[in-house]
Amino acid sequence: MxxxxxxxxxxxxxxxxxxxGKTGDRTMDVPGCLLYTKTGSAPHLTPHTLHNIHxxxxxAQLTLSSLAEHHEVLAEYKEGVGKFIGMPESxxxxxxxxxxxxxPAGYVTNKSVSVWGVGGRVEMTVSKxxxxxQALQPDWFQCLSDGEAxxxxxxxxxxxxxxxxRSLLFLDxxxxxxxxxxxxxxxxxxxxxxxxxxxxxxxxxxxETAKRPVGGFLLDGFQGDPMTLETRLHLLSxxxxxxxxxxxxxxxxxxxxxxxxxxxxxxVDLFESFFPYQVTERGCALTFSFDYQPNPEETLLQxxxxxxxxxxxxxxxxxxxxxxxxxxxxxxxxxKEKKYQGDFEPLVRGCSCYCCQNHTRAYIxxxxxxxxxxxxxxxxxxxxxxxxxxxxxxxxxxxxDRLAQLKELIRRQAS
Amino acid sequence: MAAAAxxxxxxxxxxxxxxxxxxxxxxxxxGELRLPHGPVATPVFMPVGTQATMKGITAEQxxxxxxxxxxxxxxxxxxxxxxxxxxxxxxLHGFMNWPHNLLTDSGGFQMVSLVSLSEVTEEGVxxxxxxxxxxxxxxxxxxxxxQNALGSDIIxxxxxxxxxxxxxxxxxEAMFRSIRWLDRxxxxxxRPDQQNLFAIIQGGLDxxxxxxxxxxxxxxxxxxxxxxxxSGGESKNQFWRMxxxxxxxxxxxxxxxxxxxxYATDLVVCVALGCDMFDCVFPTxxxxxxxxxVPTGNLQLKKKQYExxxxxxxxxxxxxxxxxxSRAFLHVLLHSDNTAALHHLTVHNIAYQxxxxxxxxASIVEKRFPDFVRHFMGTMYGDPTLCPTWxxxxxxxxxxxxx
Numbered sequence: 001m002x003x004x005x006x007x008x009x010x011x012x013x014x015x016x017x018x019x020x021g022k023t024g025d026r027t028m029d030v031p032g033c034l035l036y037t038k039t040g041s042a043p044h045l046t047p048h049t050l051h052n053i054h055x056x057x058x059x060a061q062l063t064l065s066s067l068a069e070h071h072e073v074l075a076e077y078k079e080g081v082g083k084f085i086g087m088p089e090s091x092x093x094x095x096x097x098x099x100x101x102x103x104p105a106g107y108v109t110n111k112s113v114s115v116w117g118v119g120g121r122v123e124m125t126v127s128k129x130x131x132x133x134q135a136l137q138p139d140w141f142q143c144l145s146d147g148e149a150x151x152x153x154x155x156x157x158x159x160x161x162x163x164x165x166r167s168l169l170f171l172d173x174x175x176x177x178x179x180x181x182x183x184x185x186x187x188x189x190x191x192x193x194x195x196x197x198x199x200x201x202x203x204x205x206x207x208e209t210a211k212r213p214v215g216g217f218l219l220d221g222f223q224g225d226p227m228t229l230e231t232r233l234h235l236l237s238x239x240x241x242x243x244x245x246x247x248x249x250x251x252x253x254x255x256x257x258x259x260x261x262x263x264x265x266x267x268v269d270l271f272e273s274f275f276p277y278q279v280t281e282r283g284c285a286l287t288f289s290f291d292y293q294p295n296p297e298e299t300l301l302q303x304x305x306x307x308x309x310x311x312x313x314x315x316x317x318x319x320x321x322x323x324x325x326x327x328x329x330x331x332x333x334x335x336k337e338k339k340y341q342g343d344f345e346p347l348v349r350g351c352s353c354y355c356c357q358n359h360t361r362a363y364i365x366x367x368x369x370x371x372x373x374x375x376x377x378x379x380x381x382x383x384x385x386x387x388x389x390x391x392x393x394x395x396x397x398x399x400x401d402r403l404a405q406l407k408e409l410i411r412r413q414a415s
Numbered sequence: 416m417a418a419a420a421x422x423x424x425x426x427x428x429x430x431x432x433x434x435x436x437x438x439x440x441x442x443x444x445x446g447e448l449r450l451p452h453g454p455v456a457t458p459v460f461m462p463v464g465t466q467a468t469m470k471g472i473t474a475e476q477x478x479x480x481x482x483x484x485x486x487x488x489x490x491x492x493x494x495x496x497x498x499x500x501x502x503x504x505x506x507l508h509g510f511m512n513w514p515h516n517l518l519t520d521s522g523g524f525q526m527v528s529l530v531s532l533s534e535v536t537e538e539g540v541x542x543x544x545x546x547x548x549x550x551x552x553x554x555x556x557x558x559x560x561x562q563n564a565l566g567s568d569i570i571x572x573x574x575x576x577x578x579x580x581x582x583x584x585x586x587x588e589a590m591f592r593s594i595r596w597l598d599r600x601x602x603x604x605x606r607p608d609q610q611n612l613f614a615i616i617q618g619g620l621d622x623x624x625x626x627x628x629x630x631x632x633x634x635x636x637x638x639x640x641x642x643x644x645x646s647g648g649e650s651k652n653q654f655w656r657m658x659x660x661x662x663x664x665x666x667x668x669x670x671x672x673x674x675x676x677x678y679a680t681d682l683v684v685c686v687a688l689g690c691d692m693f694d695c696v697f698p699t700x701x702x703x704x705x706x707x708x709v710p711t712g713n714l715q716l717k718k719k720q721y722e723x724x725x726x727x728x729x730x731x732x733x734x735x736x737x738x739x740x741s742r743a744f745l746h747v748l749l750h751s752d753n754t755a756a757l758h759h760l761t762v763h764n765i766a767y768q769x770x771x772x773x774x775x776x777a778s779i780v781e782k783r784f785p786d787f788v789r790h791f792m793g794t795m796y797g798d799p800t801l802c803p804t805w806x807x808x809x810x811x812x813x814x815x816x817x818x
Contacts, residue, residue, distance in 0.1 A: 038751060038752070038753040039747060039748055039751035039753050040744070040747070040748070041748060041753050041755045041756075042755070043753055043754070043755070044471070044753070044754050044755055044758070045755055045758075046476075046735065046736070046755055046758050046759055046762065047735065047739055048476055048479070048735050048762075049473060049476070049758075052473075052475070066751060070747050073722055073723055073743055073747070076723055077723075077725060077743070084741070084743070084744055085744060086739040086740050086744065118750050118751060341496065341500065342500060342503065344503070344504060354473070354475070358473075358474065358475075358512050359512055360504070362496070362500065362504060362510075363467075363504075363510060363511065363512075366466075366467065366495065366496045366510075367466075367468060369495060369496075370466045370491075370495055372466055372468045372470070373468075373470050373471035373754055373757065373758070374468040374469075374470065374471055374472070374473070376471075376754055377471055377472075377473065377754075377758070378473070
C-alpha cells in the first residue's frame with residue numbers, strides 16, 4: 001500500500017492511498033472516512049439499500065467489540081469476515097471499540113484488553129487478539145492498545161506513561177505474531193498513539209510507534225466534548241508532526257463536521273462515520289451546507305433557510321433525545337417536530353439520495369411518530385449520503401484551494 | 416372505470432378479473448386483475464404495510480421483489496397522519512411513493528381487535544383514539560370517505576366484525592348489519608371509477624347465515640368479494656368449510672379475497688378451494704421475530720443450531736437475502752441491535768410468499784396444480800399423507816387426493 005499526497009496546504013493533506021486490498025488494486029481518497037458498521041452491517045441497511053447511497057467509502061469499519069465473541073464461527077468459516085458479512089468487495093478496517101458505545105474503563109491490564117459484546121466481556125491477550133484477527137482477515141486492524149489514559153477526567157502522568165508502554169509492548173508482540181502467521185500477511189497493523197493529555201508521553205508514543213513497521217497510525221484518545229477537544233487539538237498537531245508523511249493517520253471518535261475539519265488541518269487523513277448514525281438515531285437529518293461555491297441566488301435562499309433553522313434550533317438544542325446520549329447539533333433538523341407534519345419538501349433540496357429523491361419530510365415525520373422501522377432506514381441513507389458528500393467537498397475544496405471558504409461555511413453553521 | 420382502459424359504464428361494476436386458467440379438478444383459478452395502478456397476477460398474496468410502510472423495506476425493495484399490490488390500514492392511517500394530510504400528499508400512493516396497487520381495509524377489524532372500548536351500533540363503530548383520547552365514530556360513510564381520500568385501488572366495505580369464536584344472535588345481527596352497511600358504503604362511494612369497492616361476506620361459522628349473506632351480497636354489483644370473519648380463533652375444520660361454502664356461491668368472474676390468511680398450507684388449500692387474493696401480517700411479523708419461512712416450515716434463526724450454518728436460508732430462493740447472506744451471519748446479526756437483521760428476513764419472507772404464489776399460479780396455468788399440491792405437502796410435512804387432516808379433507812372436497 002502506498003500513500004501519495006497530491007498536495008499539502010496549511011497542514012491539510014490531500015491524496016490517495018493506492019495498492020490496497022487483497023488484490024492490491026484498490027484505492028482510497030484522503031481526507032476520507034470509513035463506512036460505520038454495527039456487527040458487520042451498515043446500521044439499518046442491507047446491501048440493496050446501501051448500494052442506493054452514492055460515494056460510499058471504499059473501506060468499512062468493523063468493530064472488534066461486535067465481532068470478537070464470534071471468532072470461533074469466523075475461524076470455522078475460514079473465508080474471512082468480509083465474505084461472512086456479505087461485503088466481499090469492501091476494504092475492511094477493524095477497530096477495537098465502537099465509537100458510539102465506549103466500554104467501561106478499568107479492564108486493561110499489562111497482558112490484556114477487554115471489549116464488550118452482546119454476550120458480555122471478551123478479554124483478549126495478544127495471542128487471542130491475533131487469533132481473532134487471523135479469523136477475520138481484515139485489510140487493516142487497530143493494534144491492541146491501552147486507550148484508558150484519556151478516559152478519566154484528569155490523567156496522571158503515570159497512567160499516561162503506562163498507556164504508552166503497554167501499547168508499545170502490545171504492538172511489538174502483535175508484530176512478532178504477525179510475522180509468524182501466514183493468514184495475516186496481507187493484513188496491515190495500524191499502530192495506536194496513546195499518552196492521554198500528557199505532551200511528553202504523546203510525543204514518545206508517536207516517535208516510538210513510528211519506528212515500528214506499521215502501515216498507519218490511529219490517533220486515540222483525542223475525543224471529548226468541544227471543550228476538551230480544543231486543548232487536545234494542540235496535542236494533535238504536535239503528534240502528527242512526529243509521524244512519517246507517507247503513512248495514513250486515522251483518528252477515532254471524532255466525526256462531527258467542524259471537528260473533522262479541525263483535525264484535517266492538523267494532519268489527520270481518515271475518520272469514522274458514526275456521526276450520521278447518531279443523527280439518525282435521534283430522528284434527525286443532516287442539512288448543513290457544504291456547498292462553498294453556491295451561485296448568488298442560492299446563497300440568498302440558503303442564508304434565509306439557514307437563519308431560520310439556526311434560530312429554531314437554538315430553542316430546541318437542549319432537548320435530550322433517546323437512543324443516543326448526544327444532544328442535537330445545528331447541522332441537522334429534527335423530523336419529529338410538528339412543523340414537518342405537512343412539509344412536502346425533501347429533507348434537503350437538491351440532495352441526490354434515495355430518500356430525498358423519493359420521499360418528503362412529511363413522510364419521514366409520519367414514520368417517526370408511528371415508530372416505524374423505515375424511518376431509520378431512510379434517515380440513514382440520507383445522512384450517510386450527505387456526510388460522504390461533505391467529505392467529497394473537502395477534497396474538492398482542497399484541490400481548488402478553497403478550504404478556507406468551506407471551513408467558514410461550516411463554522412457559521414456550527415452555531 | 417376502476418380498471419385500465421375499458422369503456423365506462425355506470426350501470427354495472429367493472430369486471431376487473433380476467434381468468435387465464437382454471438384447474439379441471441379443483442376450484443383453483445389463475446387470473447389477472449386489472450387495476451388502476453397496473454395488472455396483478457392471481458392468485459396473489461398481498462403483504463401488509465399497515466402504516467404506509469412495508470415495515471423496514473423501501474418501496475424500491477418491495478417493487479424489486481415483484482410485489483404489485485399491498486395493504487394499508489384505514490384505522491391506523493385515519494388516525495395518523497389522517498386523511499386530509501394524505502389527500503394533500505396526492506393520496507396514499509403519493510404519500511408513501513408506491514407506484515403499484517394498494518388495497519385498504521375499512522378499519523372494522525382493527526376496531527374490534529385493537530380497541531378495548533369500542534361500541535357497535537347501527538350507526539357505526541364508536542371508539543376512543545388511543546393517541547389523543549378523542550371519541551370518533553367510524554360509520555360506513557366515514558370509512559368510505561377516508562378510503563376515498565387515501566385513493567387506494569381496492570377499498571373494503573365497513574363490516575360488522577364479530578370474532579369467529581362468538582356464537583348466538585350477535586352473529587346473525589352482524590351479518591345482516593354488514594349487508595346494510597354494504598349498501599351504505601356503495602351509496603357513499605364517491606370514486607367508483609377509480610376505486611373498486613369490495614363487499615365482505617360475513618355469517619361466522621354458521622352455514623345458513625353465510626349462505627344468506629352470500630345470496631344477498633351477490634345481488635349487489637360490486638367488483639369483488641371478500642370472505643371475512645374467518646382466520647380468527649376458529650378450528651381449521653370449520654374454517655375451510657366456510658371458505659368452500661363461500662367460493663361455491665360467489666360469482667366465477669369476480670375476484671375472491673380471503674382476508675387474513677397467510678400460512679403457506681392455508682394459502683395452497685384455499686387456492687384449491689377457489690380463492691384468488693390473500694393478505695396476512697404473519698410473514699412480515701414473524702420475520703421481525705427472527706423466523707425465516709422455508710418450504711419445510713420455518714427457521715428460528717436466533718437459535719444456537721444456526722450458529723455455524725453457512726448455508727443461505729433457502730438455496731432455491733432468489734431473494735437478495737439468500738443471494739448474499741448465510742444463516743450463520745443472520746444469526747449473529749439477529750443477536751445484535753442492528754435493525755438490518757429484521758429487514759433481511761422481511762425481504763426473504765415476502766419473497767417466499769410471492770414465489771409460492773407464483774409457483775401455484777404457474778402450476779394452474781400448466782394444468783398440474785394437483786401435482787403441485789401433493790409435492791408442496793410432501794415437502795412441508797415429510798409426506799403428503801402427513802398433511803393435517805383438515806387440509807386433506809378440504810382438498811379432497813375439491814377432488815385433490817394426497818396419497
